[in-house]
Amino acid sequence: MPELQPPLSCPAIPAPPLLLGLAGFGTVGAALAAILEKNKAEILSRTGREIRIKSILTRDPAKPRACPIPLGAHLTTQADDLLLDPEINVLVELIGGADTAGELIRRALESGKNVVTANKALLAERGNAIFSLAAERNLHLGYEAAVCGAIPIIRTLRASLAGNHIESLIGILNGTCNFILSEMSERNLDFAQALREAQRLGYAEADPELDIEGLDAAHKLSLLIRLAWGLEYPYTDMPVQGIAGVAPRDIRNAREFGYRIKLIGYARLGAGESAETGGMEAGVCPALVHENFLLSRVEGPYNAVRVEGNACGSLFLHGKGAGGPPTASSVLADILDIARGDNPNNTGFPLRRQLLPAHPLPDDRCFSPWYIRLTVRDCPGVLRDVSGILADNDISIAEVTQKEDAASPPAAEQGLLDCIPLLIMTHSSSVAGVQKALRALENSSFVQEPPVHYRVLGRSNVGTS
């Protein structure tokens, strides 16, 4: 047995406690307080410092709460009680929203306080100003909790993959959408039923738009792009498609082809592009993910990110994407970095004077295989005409199936007499080509309903894991 050696690393004088000002005492704030208490001994032994919540900013201090107020903490409605308290070293911002939270963070940084936040919307919208201010003042701005809950994707991009050129990012970045799509797939529900189930279980807000329209995923994706390539790609410039239009029949068709439909965020530099030229393909959309990929196995409220780097190869991280304790786990990781005296300057961003803008690649330089579902007239020559239109737009067919969906009423009952569904999987084709072909198909006499199409992640465009 190896000999046990004495001092591993034991500061002569114990460091003073690190005092936190907590803004917001909802699910995540309460979980943070609970974990600080529960894992007290472990945190002290790992950092050499006690960590305590000194003040909590909340709208209604008198509100009855299920969780206890941390010992010694006082509740206040006055931001100044946190911002002007010289003992408070870290502002933990968990109130969400843009205006109040943004102002609070700005004032905290200007008062010389480190900041830890889970606010992806704020960072996606005003991140540049906030990151710049933190860097100027040499303060921490921790935001691990802002992207994918407990998954350490910020640290991984910032530190673990810092020696890599990042080739692509694909992620399941929104647990609400993933839960809804999983329910639709596993329990054969339609979108409205699955959404109600998600709301009942607390996986979806009463007002779920930000999630189901894909905007929350787009916020997170823009933060990941900033970190991976040092590029500013405003989420407002991204093609973003939500999940409200995903039909149960497409989920069933996808399964028959060996795929799952997932809401993905994707980003990659275009061929021949670099972080300097900035030509990038990125967006959020439902896509068919082949069941050989781990991404297709991400179930329920879980999130996952797959990063491809030119040294590491593919790296896949999977974990809980939301909820009190998983989000608090990441908030706490950032707080402990501060407690241990880590260097705040290691944002992993390129140390340029300013972030360069990303340039969305034009549609004729964006490629993917596609799933296309057409409702066509059941008459001779239709397949010839459909494949003619696809061929005219340089789209080559990998697989085609003409098949009634057993669980849907036959087309005839929907008022579409003599109609049949035609399912097409294509080889890799440009977005421009597919859009042109779909317009031509929609205007043709034999296509009876607006065509449905989704991107496909298959062996050919994602590699082998």
Add this chain to the structure above:
Amino acid sequence: MPELQPPLSCPAIPAPPLLLGLAGFGTVGAALAAILEKNKAEILSRTGREIRIKSILTRDPAKPRACPIPLGAHLTTQADDLLLDPEINVLVELIGGADTAGELIRRALESGKNVVTANKALLAERGNAIFSLAAERNLHLGYEAAVCGAIPIIRTLRASLAGNHIESLIGILNGTCNFILSEMSERNLDFAQALREAQRLGYAEADPELDIEGLDAAHKLSLLIRLAWGLEYPYTDMPVQGIAGVAPRDIRNAREFGYRIKLIGYARLGAGESAETGGMEAGVCPALVHENFLLSRVEGPYNAVRVEGNACGSLFLHGKGAGGPPTASSVLADILDIARGDNPNNTGFPLRRQLLPAHPLPDDRCFSPWYIRLTVRDCPGVLRDVSGILADNDISIAEVTQKEDAASPPAAEQGLLDCIPLLIMTHSSSVAGVQKALRALENSSFVQEPPVHYRVLGRSNVGTS
């Protein structure tokens, strides 16, 4: 579009280049040199410093090499050329083995140089002395590359999960074994055939013992235990079982039950135990992993680790476990931490005066469901007698199948007249109970061959992802 703000973080005076002394110029060393060159611009923009290899220690500088010597680097056979050079800030140890490498690292730390190493065997055997020395001198000892290639498991345990109490760790920690078991499973090969294939493709050494006997996985597991719980669990005290005995028929049986056989490393604190009391169940063995778990989907030379924390829930990391560029990616991550001036003291270990020893839990406190294969006489009452012996040892049967393996010669042809295989999946039972039952079965008149048994990771003991 958000306004682009000026200074993100731009040091007034550029930092001087960080100079490396590289010990070993094999697969990983050459990949490191290549990536430093290829990703030069990105590394400079992320750290603000140039990183250069100044000297390379190698046994034979004249040896013809497929990869170019980095510009400006000089090859030497003299360790002192690295150790006594005041310009060299970091020793990158990639020679492997214990004695020379250990001596080199000790001398480097004593000379005030930071160290980055991929040497898991050395750290598992003599880690305490090395970690203590680095801590005393306030120097970096980076070893991300020592465990699971490109997977950032060291950083994740050290920083991202530092606020968690870690409940369990399960990993596929050895790519060679995983490749061999994947080949046996997918291509229906026996162990010897799959090993030859692994050797042909460079996934196994000519002398593969360290890998296939499970010792390499045990080295890594002991490093993870040290980091997760601050406990010293020498790999020499661990139950370690390799894969040479895994029979194709058990792989096929496992698949029919919905499982894959994987070589896993596992560790968890016993019920009611803490990092202070140190009672722990840990080891390396082939196990049946249910196909619902991401761990069962880890194919070929990939590695994966699943960590369960009391705040984060389950976190699963998957990536390339070996090979030049993936290992170099992690080596480089450690080098970049040093280049950015990170605090070396954040090892994540408890800051105690010494690591506490882990105490292997006694067999009657270790529980798992089990797969048991018996070869029994085909006569009345055998199932009654077998289940009687199991019941006497508190083992409850979840599923039992009596079935000839289609791909194996019938028992009769193997000289076992009137024999049939009996497959049993049990509910969770103690190691002590199973061992006692297996001894009783082996000594009974109706069991004709030594029983085969493996641990099972199923829904009941791994949670839901």
